[in-house]
Amino acid sequence: MDSRSLVMHQAMLADRVRLRAYDRALAHAVRPGDTVLDVGAGLLALGMMALRHGAAHVYAVEGDPVTAAVAARIADDNGLSGKLTVLHGDARTVELPTRVDVIVAELMGNIGPEEEMPEILAAVARRSLAPGGRVVPQRLTTTLTAIEFDGEGWGLWSGDALGYRLDAVQEYSEPAAHLHFFQREPRALSAPVPIGDSNLGASAHGVTAAARKLRITRPGTLHAVMGSFTATLAPGVTLSNFPSYPGCNWGVWIWPLRHTAVEAGDVLRARVLVPENVRVATDWRLECGISRRGAS
Numbered sequence: 178m179d180s181r182s183l184v185m186h187q188a189m190l191a192d193r194v195r196l197r198a199y200d201r202a203l204a205h206a207v208r209p210g211d212t213v214l215d216v217g218a219g220l221l222a223l224g225m226m227a228l229r230h231g232a233a234h235v236y237a238v239e240g241d242p243v244t245a246a247v248a249a250r251i252a253d254d255n256g257l258s259g260k261l262t263v264l265h266g267d268a269r270t271v272e273l274p275t276r277v278d279v280i281v282a283e284l285m286g287n288i289g290p291e292e293e294m295p296e297i298l299a300a301v302a303r304r305s306l307a308p309g310g311r312v313v314p315q316r317l318t319t320t321l322t323a324i325e326f327d328g329e330g331w332g333l334w335s336g337d338a339l340g341y342r343l344d345a346v347q348e349y350s351e352p353a354a355h356l357h358f359f360q361r362e363p364r365a366l367s368a369p370v371p372i373g374d375s376n377l378g379a380s381a382h383g384v385t386a387a388a389r390k391l392r393i394t395r396p397g398t399l400h401a402v403m404g405s406f407t408a409t410l411a412p413g414v415t416l417s418n419f420p421s422y423p424g425c426n427w428g429v430w431i432w433p434l435r436h437t438a439v440e441a442g443d444v445l446r447a448r449v450l451v452p453e454n455v456r457v458a459t460d461w462r463l464e465c466g467i468s469r470r471g472a473s
């Protein structure tokens with residue numbers, strides 16, 4: 178495992194919000210004696226949870242060869258060899274000796290589907306899920322929200338934010354996506370509007386390129402459009418990187434816009450353009466325009 182993936186796994190295993198949500202979801206999904214498939218098993222956190230919730234056997238499939246070798250060693254070190262089988266390969270093509278009762282995965286990208294979770298889980302469920310089986314998470318939704326920063330990030334580029342004018346910077350901003358970790362929660366100027374909604378294990382689409390209307394609900398200065406995800410892990414158990422949600426390790430994607438005063442009733446039309454075969458949202462473009470309240 179190179180040191181970049183090590184740090185990535187460290188951040189994921191330190192994320193208590195994430196682990197608590199999966200623990201609750203697996204308590205709901207796993208029944209005593211179940212066979213579970215952990216897709217993209219990493220260092221086995223979810224597979225181990227499934228065993229704790231009564232699974233008889235876990236197949237832990239990991240695509241990265243070094244991570245898979247470390248996972249096999251961890252299974253061995255914890256005396257799990259008879260109950261947990263680590264398999265190296267792409268979960269879409271790995272052969273299992275049996276169909277499984279539960280599929281669990283954590284492949285959410287910062288805007289939701291860019292790690293291809295909908296496609297991967299649809300393919301895996303088709304091959305390996307027993308009739309009546311369960312998938313964790315159940316659903317993945319991506320939303321866009323119009324936001325105003327609260328004195329950080331692009332919020333600084335307004336008029337006299339630091340006592341002198343910095344607004345020339347806005348002339349140079351482009352509607353390219355940036356990964357952002359908020360220090361202070363931004364003000365949402367619209368409700369979150371879905372641009373993608375996948376029933377995991379069944380539907381394979383990520384985000385739609387159709388234009389969406391973000392209706393402005395309060396007066397303010399439009400600074401950016403934010404893209405974030407919400408995963409429904411089980412009934413009543415959600416995990417989200419929306420900034421008002423208790424802290425987890427994901428950032429959100431934001432598309433900075435030229436600062437624009439808006440009123441309740443204005444409508445921002447926004448459309449995310451995803452180039453074919455481009456996974457990283459840095460290259461996802463946002464097209465948008467504003468209609469003023471009352472304008473036809």
Ligand SMILES: C[S@@+](CC[C@H](N)C(=O)[O-])C[C@H]1O[C@@H](n2cnc3c(N)ncnc32)[C@H](O)[C@@H]1O
Binds near residue numbers: 190217238268269
């Ligand atoms: C976000 S990490 C989650 C690790 C672990 N499940 C956890 O929750 O801590 C995703 C893991 O899935 C693996 N992965 C991604 N796509 C995969 C695929 N198609 N087949 C098997 N493993 C995959 C990656 O190598 C990575 O280790």
